[in-house]
Amino acid sequence: MNIVLLSGGSGKRLWPLSNDVRSKQFLKLLCDEDGNHESMVQRVYRQIVHAGIDADIVVATSAAQVESIRGQLRNDVDIVVEPERRNTFPAIVLAASYLESRKMMNPEETVIVLPVDPYVDVAYFETFGKMDERVQQGDADIVLMGITPSYPSEKYGYILQGAEGKVTGFKEKPDEASAQKLIDQGALWNAGVFAFKLKYLMGIADKYVKDRDFSSVVEHYAQLKKDSFDYEVVEKANSLAVIPYDGSWKDIGTWNTLSEEMKEQSIGDVIMGEECVNTHVINELSIPVVALGTQNLVIAAGQDGILVSDKHKSSYIKPYVENIDKRPMYEERRWGEYKVYDYSQYTDGTKSLTKHVTINAGCAQDYHVHRFKDEVITVVNGQGELVVDGCLMKLSRGDTVSVRRGQKHGIRAIQDLQLISVQISEDSTEGDTEVLDWSWASDSGSCQN
Amino acid sequence: MNIVLLSGGSGKRLWPLSNDVRSKQFLKLLCDEDGNHESMVQRVYRQIVHAGIDADIVVATSAAQVESIRGQLRNDVDIVVEPERRNTFPAIVLAASYLESRKMMNPEETVIVLPVDPYVDVAYFETFGKMDERVQQGDADIVLMGITPSYPSEKYGYILQGAEGKVTGFKEKPDEASAQKLIDQGALWNAGVFAFKLKYLMGIADKYVKDRDFSSVVEHYAQLKKDSFDYEVVEKANSLAVIPYDGSWKDIGTWNTLSEEMKEQSIGDVIMGEECVNTHVINELSIPVVALGTQNLVIAAGQDGILVSDKHKSSYIKPYVENIDKRPMYEERRWGEYKVYDYSQYTDGTKSLTKHVTINAGCAQDYHVHRFKDEVITVVNGQGELVVDGCLMKLSRGDTVSVRRGQKHGIRAIQDLQLISVQISEDSTEGDTEVLDWSWASDSGSCQN
Numbered sequence A, B: 001m002n003i004v005l006l007s008g009g010s011g012k013r014l015w016p017l018s019n020d021v022r023s024k025q026f027l028k029l030l031c032d033e034d035g036n037h038e039s040m041v042q043r044v045y046r047q048i049v050h051a052g053i054d055a056d057i058v059v060a061t062s063a064a065q066v067e068s069i070r071g072q073l074r075n076d077v078d079i080v081v082e083p084e085r086r087n088t089f090p091a092i093v094l095a096a097s098y099l100e101s102r103k104m105m106n107p108e109e110t111v112i113v114l115p116v117d118p119y120v121d122v123a124y125f126e127t128f129g130k131m132d133e134r135v136q137q138g139d140a141d142i143v144l145m146g147i148t149p150s151y152p153s154e155k156y157g158y159i160l161q162g163a164e165g166k167v168t169g170f171k172e173k174p175d176e177a178s179a180q181k182l183i184d185q186g187a188l189w190n191a192g193v194f195a196f197k198l199k200y201l202m203g204i205a206d207k208y209v210k211d212r213d214f215s216s217v218v219e220h221y222a223q224l225k226k227d228s229f230d231y232e233v234v235e236k237a238n239s240l241a242v243i244p245y246d247g248s249w250k251d252i253g254t255w256n257t258l259s260e261e262m263k264e265q266s267i268g269d270v271i272m273g274e275e276c277v278n279t280h281v282i283n284e285l286s287i288p289v290v291a292l293g294t295q296n297l298v299i300a301a302g303q304d305g306i307l308v309s310d311k312h313k314s315s316y317i318k319p320y321v322e323n324i325d326k327r328p329m330y331e332e333r334r335w336g337e338y339k340v341y342d343y344s345q346y347t348d349g350t351k352s353l354t355k356h357v358t359i360n361a362g363c364a365q366d367y368h369v370h371r372f373k374d375e376v377i378t379v380v381n382g383q384g385e386l387v388v389d390g391c392l393m394k395l396s397r398g399d400t401v402s403v404r405r406g407q408k409h410g411i412r413a414i415q416d417l418q419l420i421s422v423q424i425s426e427d428s429t430e431g432d433t434e435v436l437d438w439s440w441a442s443d444s445g446s447c448q449n
Helices: A040-050 A063-073 A088-101 A122-137 A176-184 A198-205 A214-219 A229-234 A255-261 A312-316 B040-050 B063-073 B088-101 B122-137 B176-184 B198-205 B214-219 B229-234 B255-260 B312-316
Strands: A002-006 A056-062 A078-082 A110-115 A142-147 A157-161 A167-172 A188-197 A240-245 A270-272 A280-283 A289-292 A297-302 A305-310 A330-333 A336-345 A351-359 A367-369 A373-381 A383-388 A391-396 A400-403 A409-413 A417-425 A434-436 B002-006 B056-062 B078-082 B110-115 B142-147 B157-161 B167-172 B188-197 B240-245 B270-272 B280-283 B289-292 B297-302 B305-310 B330-333 B336-345 B351-359 B367-369 B373-381 B383-388 B391-396 B400-403 B409-413 B417-425 B434-436
Touching: A002 A040, A002 A088, A040 A063, A040 A122, A056 A063, A056 A088, A063 A078, A063 A330, A078 A088, A088 A110, A088 A198, A088 A214, A088 A229, A110 A122, A110 A198, A122 A142, A122 A188, A122 A240, A142 A157, A142 A229, A157 A176, A167 A240, A188 A198, A188 A229, A188 A240, A198 A229, A255 A297, A255 A312, A270 A280, A280 A289, A289 A297, A289 B312, A297 B305, A305 A312, A305 B297, A312 B289, A336 B336, A336 B351, A351 A409, A351 B336, A351 B351, A351 B373, A373 B351, A373 B373, A373 B417, A383 A400, A400 B400, A409 A417, A417 B373, A417 B417, B002 B040, B002 B088, B040 B063, B040 B122, B056 B063, B056 B088, B063 B078, B063 B330, B078 B088, B088 B110, B088 B198, B088 B214, B088 B229, B110 B122, B110 B198, B122 B142, B122 B188, B122 B240, B142 B157, B142 B229, B157 B176, B167 B240, B188 B198, B188 B229, B188 B240, B198 B229, B255 B297, B255 B312, B270 B280, B280 B289, B289 B297, B305 B312, B351 B409, B383 B400, B409 B417
Parallel strands: A002 A056, A002 A110, A056 A078, A142 A240, A270 A289, A280 A297, A289 B305, A305 B289, B002 B056, B002 B110, B056 B078, B142 B240, B270 B289, B280 B297
Antiparallel strands: A110 A188, A142 A188, A157 A167, A157 A188, A297 A305, A330 A336, A336 A351, A351 A417, A367 A409, A367 A434, A373 A400, A373 A417, A383 A391, A383 A409, B110 B188, B142 B188, B157 B167, B157 B188, B297 B305, B330 B336, B336 B351, B351 B417, B367 B409, B367 B434, B373 B400, B373 B417, B383 B391, B383 B409
């Protein structure tokens, strides 16, 4: 069995902690069994392992999320990068092609596809075995997971089932009365979890791409229809079956629903007066948040901004924050993270960017070059190595190095390395980073420091 | 006539914007007639000028406030620095001594003493003329200002008056019924505004200090009784008179009362959802604050922290913030201002401090030296000059200079100068600044840069 996790949706519904590069699934606001904070992605990965599922895991996502996934799941998963965002059908074909041509998976094997961020019990993952069995039984092209409904919701899709779990139809977002009737007839919510034999999907892929090898699918990605997997595959299948899951299943995409699942009233440097009622505070800043006499509030403070919202109003955040066009002020990277302290543009168009950069011990930035940016790096803690134009310099606390535009450079951390970087550029700084191969720097001798 | 403004009370009732070096009277949250933001201190100074009072103004304060006062009132006032904080009697004697021995004021002239931050109409200052006249009339040692009470408050002191405005007694904080009786008898609130002839107070000073010359009073300041002016002078006077002021007089020492006087619902980068009711937001940070569906809240975000408080609960802030022992993250200085981006202490005890410093055009820092701190300065905007150990260097954008411990240095701005300073010290950094005389640097030639 192979598992494909679809990691989508950059977005601002959990602003200021989620932004264009940090989707909600990467926020470490939940707790594992030992009380350590974990993200939705980490929770799902932990649950899959805990459920004892023997499967390789592939995450299909956009380039923007790769650093976050590597930072949170290390090398425990494979990552397939969508060349552009096109909807779930192309993303799943891409992942399937990767499994076939790179992982050499047996075409008879089962692939299970699910969103990366369901908030569920471990039992959810335990149904995967039943889905696999049913796929292998061979009487259904696609096997769906169906959630046992807890109330006649108007916002979900319903799967109608007949004898032996055969799917007899679908009903999208019925009104409450119709929903109740469907439930009485044994209908289940569609959780967006699909299982199928690898060869079944690759057969469909053949209709769109001449060569189903992974590199070719990447190259001709634009030829794959920009449609959902439901529309392009599920609705066109000859036979469908459903396996029920009768446990907790929640959408925690708003501050209101997320705060309900938080174990603590507050995370971070927070002081709450005793008269605070039903208030949750999440503070990622290094300055304290004090809440006095607040009621039904969620307060979230991060590098991108500060939200103070009535809990029920928090789901209406989008129009208020979608036009905030500041650059992301915090990014998690494969090698560590950075926080932006200041980003200024001056009257003559010049920009400056001051960042606090942390590079984890043993990790390295890309070896890279800026064409329009000069940079001053000052080490405030830790030890590492800086290579500039092939010259190696040891870095330790108090060292300052000026890297001029055009100079190839990169830093490796020996111990956790913290530094202040001040960049000055005379033109647009965004995108002014050309990544080079570290091997270019690898024969670097130790130059005069 | 001379005016002495008493600028006291560092404190945290307006935390996070007020702190140990930035008292509430320096927060620019009010508006002048042209809609420009001004502080309480600036408002009072503007009103004195507007009332057409021809008087020299002396501010008596602690050393910690000198930079803020110079920054906000420039050289329009004299400043008398209390050698230590000892209460109002010593502070007023010190200011009077300054007027006598440094300003050569005629001992017959009137001195009017008031707090630096009354929130009042201009008419308040227009009563000063009447107080002066009454002092010069000679039938009262001290002339007080009495506020016409607007309700039987239990929290103020009452001045009882007889014929011709002669004071017949005082009553501190009566219960409501007694207060009403006092008001019916023509009693007035004590506003803490005193007028007297300079020679009267200096006569009292003679009881405490052998030599009433200013330098001597400074030197022997500890000999002045640590008492209030009310207790030590007013209550012991032979005859007192009162001049009524029948206008607005408010204490705006809490977020609740201050927000009532704000012309805007928000100051700074703030987005308010339309369903916010009776909410005031003050944001001094460079990241946006978004408020959705909030009611009766004050939200204040500054370099020191973030407050979210029910308005009526905001006056109970003190116990929640008094133990926050972070260093001030923002300071206004005579020459400009700085913001702290990061202040970290590492496991081996070393500290680092990263600041954004603005030096106003034409202004200069003190020439100074650190014994335990190394500093890296990177200019992000503007032009100036740096002197290091007597060597002059021109500074402009992109320049980086390392100043090692023990090196005397100081910066002057030619144009507004913005720089990032990273300081690293192996020991306690607080207090590690020895101020030197700029003249030591003044024969500096231009050294090799």
